[in-house]
Every structure is written in C-alpha cells, then in structure tokens.
Amino acid sequence: MVAVGVFRPIVQTTRPRSCPDLDSHWRPLTGSSNRVLPTIAVTGATGYVGGRLAPMLVEQGYPIRCLAREPRKLNDRDWRALPGVEVVRSDLSDPSELAAQLEGCDAAYYLVHSMEAAGEAYANRDLKLAANLAEAAARAGVKRIIYLGGLGETQEDLSEHLRSRREVEQALASTGVPVTVLRAAIIIGSGSASFEILRYLVNRLPVMITPRWVQTECQPIAIADVLHWLVACLATPETTGRVLEIGGPDVVTYRELMQITAGVLGLRRRWIVPVPVLTPRLSSAWISLVTPVTFRIARPLADGLRNRVVVTNDDTQRLMPHDALGVREAITRALSRLKADEVPTHWAVAGPMPGDPDWAGGKEFRDERQIDIHADAEAVFRAVCRIGGGHGWYWGDLLWRLRGLMDQLVGGPGLRRGRRHTEDIGYGEALDFWRVVGVERPRSLDLYAEMKLPGEARLEFAIDPTDEPTRSRLRMTARFRPRGLLGLAYWYTVLPLHHFVFGGMLRGIQRAAEATDSQPANAT
Template sequence: MAIADEGTAGAPRRRVLVTGATGYVGGRLVPRLLDAGHTVRCLARDGRKLRDRPWSRRQGVAVVEGDLESRAETARALADCDVAYYLVHSMEVAGSEYGERDRRLALQFAEEAERAGVERIVYLGGLGETGPDLSDHLTSRREVERCLRSSAVPVTVLRAAMIIGSGSASFEILRYLVEHLPVMITPKWVSTRCQPIAIRNVLFDLVACLDEPRTIDATLDIGGPDVLTYRELMQTMAEVRGLRRRLVVPVPVLTPRLSSLWIHLVTPMSRRMARPLAEGLRNEVVCSDGRAQELMPQRLLGVRESMELALANLEAGRVETKWSDAGPVPGDPDWSGGNTFVDAWSVDVNAEAETVFRAICRIGGGHGWYGAQWLWSLRGWMDRLVGGPGLRRGRRDPTDVEFGEALDFWRVTDLDRPRALALRAEMKLPGEAELAFRVEPPRTAGGPTRLVQTARFVPRGLLGLAYWYAVLPLHAYVFRGMLDGIRRAAESEADHDGDSQHPIERVEPTSHAAASEAARSVATPIHEGPSDA
C-alpha cells in the first residue's frame, strides 16, 4: 500500500525503487520524483557512482548497492517499495547476447517484485510496430515488456522513439553525423518516419503516471508533436547548428553491420552499441494514438525547440546525465604484482592542493590533455579504427568529474577529493592501463604542493610488452607536457605567475623488475570495490 502521508499537490507519497539510476534517464528521473514528494531508493552495483550527484544528498533518497543478477540483492532492493521503475538494458555490457540477458533479468525482477508486494512496475520501452521485420533491439524491448508482465504486478509501459536531450545516445549520434559529414552516404532508413520526444517530456510522463490510475497496466505511446523522416531530422539539426544543408545519399547496400561501423567511426558510440541502434532505425516508430497526452497533458516540445534546448545545455555545461554514464567500472588488476610496469613523474606546484586538484579534473573533453594534444588526437583516431571509444565521448561537465563517468577513452575508477584521481583505460590495448594522479599537501607552511602522476600497465603477452616499450619513449614528452600544463593552470588560478622553476622529475625506474616496489612507493591506494554497469 502507498504511504499515507501526502506529497506535493496532495498526491500520495510513495516509496519508489529506481533501477538504472546511473543511466541517462534514471539519473534525471530521481530528482524529479523527489520534487514530486516521493521517497526514492536507487539500486546500483557501486554506490560511488551516485555519491556526487547533486540529488544524492537530498532528504528522501537512499542508495542500495546490489546487482540485478542476484535474486537476494534484487529482493532486498524491492522490499517495502510501492513502485519500481525498470530502466535497465544490456546493449553495452553484453554485446550480441544483450537480448537473452535482458529477458532473464526482467523475468527475475518481475518474480521478486510480486514476492515483495510491489503495487506497480513502470517500464520505459521502445516504439515500433510488431511483426517479422521488427529489429532485434525493438524485439528485445517487447520481450522485456512481456517478461515484466509475467507476474501479478501491474505494469505501466511507456514506449518512446528517439529521445532528444543533451547527452542522449540517439541525439549524440544525430549531432555527430550532421556536424562532421556535409555529405552522407546512408542506408535506406533515412526515409523511415519517427516521432522524437524531448527528455523533459519523457520525465514528465514517467512521474505523472504514478498519479493517474488509468495508466495502471496500460501501454502508452509517447512522442512529441512532430513526425519526420531521419533525413528531415538531419536537415533540422543542420539548420539549428547554423550549418549548410547536408547532402544525404541513401544506398541499398549498407547492411546493419556496415552501418554500425560507420556510426562507430563518426560518432562516440561503440560498434557494440551502435549495431542494435542502427538496426532499430529501419522500423517506423510513430505513436499509434494520443492516449498518453489525454491522460497526462503537458506542453510537448517540437523537434527544433528540443534540439535548441539540448544544444544550449551542452554549450553551457549543464548536462545532468550522459549516455556513457552507465558504462561498467572495471575492477582493479593486481597493480602491485610482478607483471606490472610503472612510470611515475612529479612536480611541485605553487598552489593549494584544492587548486591543483581542480586543474587535474579539467583534463579531457573540449579542454584537452594540457600537452601533446596532437599525439592524443592521433591515439584517439587509431583507437576508433580498431573499435575503441576514441576521444569522442568527451566529458559530461567541463570542470568537474564524478566516479564512474567517461573521460574520452578513460573512465574514472577512483576519486578522493582533493587528493587522488585514477583513470582506467577503455581504449583498445594489449593489456590493462591506468593513469593516476596524487596530490600531496605542502610539507612546510607556505611550501609547494606536490603532484605525482603515475602510469601503470599490465601487459598481455608479448604484444603487451612490445606496446609498453614502444610508447615508453613518448612518456617523457607527453607526461612532462601534461604536468607542466596542470602546474601552469593551477598557479594561474592561484594568482601566481604560472612559471615556477620547480623541475618535472621521473620518480621511479620503469624496469619490469622494479615495478612491484614502485607501485608500493608511488601508487595512491585505490579503493577496491565491485564494478558497476
């Protein structure tokens, strides 16, 4: 039963579980549920991914660590909840097997929700007519709906097509294609019709459905006021960006595999994630009726206005969540073992530790990597060509970082303000790599702050060893440039002349035999915990 006390506007205050709170939609839904007066429990594999969200410190929100793979942890998260939002999918973490994994998790979730006495499940699915030509991606969404409805718990399904918002996956694909390709050779799906919807309209429906009894056990198509082809969407994006009209040439020979490779090379999406999205574009995704608007009336944003708002938020650095936020945080390899290479550099900085740390946190994205930017760009292009993320994922915020977020082809795997930041490489490598920063406060009053930068690499076989020795000569150039850039930025912010005479020094030997001792003496202790998806 719903809690008796009242939320905003006299509506019952409910106890709500949000799965997928680290993702694009879930991370924006939580604060809006709180605004509506509900109490919210967020399920995440690693709670550290949510600790820096502004809403994580608000009254009425709690984070529960757990994995949907585990029945016991799922049951614990669902206990005493009135409503559960199911906002998870496995495209990025499970590759071609995402459909089977999503089906299994949805069945298990429905069973445990029934045992816990949950009153309703709310699921955000995908638009698309059923039939033999439905893509694997949309077929999987339908299968999840069926699995969630396999128990006695009523399910509210909201089906959406492309979501337009700063940082959404489909919007980023569209933006990158239009910005980087004045001429596009495209599959035939550019003539397929779709009905996009603004993220703020999606969030409104997700919250409003709780207070509309007629949405219980209903399936509702949600979409904006405009129905366009993908070609028209591209031209609208070009107009909004102030670009010339794009020349779009559809051809019949581009298979989903080739389309996903093309999307991967031009946009931040990985091939693994791009393929199901590319396959889904061949299906018309248009609302079949207007019941959602009748039951939950709101002002629907048109495509142009949605794009303008999304781009304004991107340019102003007001991106609440990003599609890459939900990426897994890998566990740490044995950095102190005998198979680890370590290369550490240090410099003294005439600035407070907090100022130095702020300069570190600005690396990546549009700001760049402080030095040797052409080498970083070259490495990014090489990574894209072999299937890695490259540098195009950028960053969510121009000045701050959060645990678990992506920074170009790195992911934040340790964050201890203002002392330590560790980045784990997600680029294609013959091994495991980490780039870590440690800030040591002045040893004497008024003395400099020491910044230590450490690269660690665990090679895989002979190719890994060859890779390490091939890039090692570049470290002196790249790392010196990076440390010098961080020092200059921090000293400039501290009203210093930004040109101190402290030398940049290599801290430890780089030999394979000395790596274990180097890791102990140089490395910042990294908190080990479960990975997050």
C-alpha cells in the first residue's frame, strides 16, 4: 500500500448527534458561531451521501434548503425539525421552477446520481437534470455548485459509469456558474452500496473466481472524510472552480481490499482466483446473486472497477489539509455502525418511490385479518415494525426465504436488502422486498411489494383502540391488483398459504407485543 499526501492531526470535538458515522473524526470547520452563514441548497438529501451531509451542514451553522423529489422520506430524520432546515419538493425537471427554489442560496450541492443502469437512459437522465440545475443556478444567482463525482484517469476505455459522471461535470459548468468537483473512488461506510457488495462477497465466499479487475488499484475513502471535504470546500474559496481528487491514505488493489475486509471481519484469508473470461455483465449478475445489491445497480459499479481510481495530485491536501482514515480503520468503523444499529442512511432508500396504484377501476383482491392484543398501541406498533430483515417475519421464515430466492432468480430484490435498522422504520425505506409507502406512529404501517409479481400488492397494518385501554386490535390487510390471467392465477395459488403465513405472523406479533408490554417500565 502507498501513502498519499501529507496529513495534519485534527482537533477532536463533539460529533453531531445525527451523524454517527463521523464520530470523533468530525470537527467544526466554520469560524465564530456568531457569524451569519449563507443558505446552502442540497439536492439528493434523501440519498446516501446527501442524507448525511445535510445534518453536518446544520451542525456547522449553515441554513439549508433540501430539494427532494419525495420530502416525506425526510420526515423521520432527527435533523428535519432543526432551525434553519427547509425542505422543498422538487424533481429538478423544470429549470424555471428550480430557479425559484434556489433563490437566495449561496451555493448548491448536486448529489443526484442514477443508481441503476438501463442502457443510455440513466446517463441521459443524469445529464438532463444536471443541465437543469446549472441553468436554474445561473438564473437564481447561485455563486457556486459543488458536485461529488467519480475518481478515475481520463482515457478512451473509461467505463460508461465514470464517463457519465464526467459529462455531468461539464453540464453543471455549462452556464458559467463556478463548479467545485470532488472526485472519489469507492466509499466505505455503513449502508453504502459499494461497501455492502464488499462485505457480503467476503463474508459469504471463502473462495472467489473473479474477473481480472481484482488486480486494479483503487484508493478507498471513508464516508466521514467525503463529508469533511464536501463541507470544508465551502469555507475554502480557493476550491471554487476546481476539480479536486479525494481519497484515503491507502492505495490497494481490490484483491487486497477484500483480504483486509476479511481480516477485520475475523475471517480466514479468502482464496481469490482471477480469470480473464468474466465480463462486467457476468460479474454484476454474480454480485446481484450473492449480495443485497440488484443487477441494475451492480452493473455500473462492476463496469467501473476496471478503471484505476487513485489520487494523482496533492491539491486537496494543500488547500484543505485533513488526516483521512486508512482502509482498515474505515472498514472497522463502518462495521461497528452496522453492529450498533447506527446507519443514518442506506443505499436502498435512494431512488423514486413506486407510484401509488389506482385501486379504483380494476379488480382488487383483499385478505383481511385481525387479532386482539393485550398491549397498548405503542407496543403493538413496535412489534409490527420489527418484521423483516434479520428478525424475520414471526412465522414461516423458511417460506419467506424461499419466496425471496424465487424473486431473486427472476431479477427481483429478494430478501437481500434487509433493513437499515432493526426496529426503527421510516417512509421510503426498503424492508426486504417491500417498500415503506406509509407510516403513522403508532397507528399504521403500509408496505408496497417490489418483488416481481403479475400485479401490484400491498400489505397494510392498522392498530385500533378498543374499549379497554390496555388492549389493541391489529388489522392486517393484504391487497392485490392482478395483471391479466397470470395475476389471477397467482392470487388463487398463494391464497391458501395466507392462512398459515399471515395468521402465524399475527400471532407472533401478538406474543412479541404482549411480552414487551408486560415488562416493567425500567426494563427498557
């Protein structure tokens, strides 16, 4: 491994409560707390990086305006209600509307990036949205745009994924607003897609037949350091209009990165055998089979692994000196966050929400069940919110795993995505092959099925009060709107299983809620 850059020690101070991944590695960057700081626009605030950057900016004293396609995804973030936080609904599609939304902002972060590969569609969409942001920023008088792009040497065989990021850089600069570009390689942090791929591959495969790209060099960076430099450039005028490369102190091959991860996980050294016949397409198919990341997301990531991605100059360290985390420490911290259930953002939360189906005008099948529970609504709601992920589904986990495997084999998410937190759940979050499309504490939880189905399905939980204050009624409703004859056949095929699967789930929730409710108040 090769050390890059000269780093200076930092002064440790209290970390922001809402940014657990930063821990004591974080430090204030602004000057006097009495100084009035300008308003900063943040696009992509519901995404992996943006969801961590926003609270860090608030902790630094910046008023922020979050532009989100679906603002409800931010409702459960603990920083959402802080002074100086404004959330605006915006899909960046209308430059005129966007200009009005950027009015009064001194700088704008562009953190929007398509996670999925679908031919040229995802690249064209990114390019169009970037051009809209650039046009709107010029109209609104925004002084600078800050963009997190991809590290990689410019060359003819640059991957489609990295080439798209270069084109976005050009689009953002097309209207003359100065752009600060921070280019990073693989980001190591709890909940990032790249890190999820890495840890699942290492954890599940003691022997790996890999493409030749495992010999490619990369310079990983901890999410804490990405956030540090994203904020630091605001207070560093010299970074305006610059392209800056950021990375940790270690340059390693992907093969070495896997072995380091295995060591941190306490596993034996992995057997890694590179072969020349595995294409990016085959590699991404294998990644989607072994890890929680789907093929459409794995494809651009796998495609980009063939390019060497390392820092080539010391401009960032010269302008913004910072002691970045090494690979081993970054992995250790990310794993500790996962173990402690402190994952503030997750890759699976990003992206568009499924459209609410129009249940009118078509045949809708329902399976409604209910059970009375000797527990208050809060205890019942907590028990409901524990379904999925590592906890399981209270009954028939083998059947759920089989259904997940079947879904995975036909290109669906299966159960691989798990959940961000073992108990907390928020709007827009993934829950195995479901998506949370409605949550009202402690009254209801609404899940939308994202598995491959010949129709549209929901699973709804509603908690109603009864005449007794210590008793609640839990109603579960499975809804299905079939698509064609295949949809009808599917419903009638699985309907007999509902009695066992859903009935068992209700009884399991009942036992869990009553056990929790019967504990002494100081037991929790």
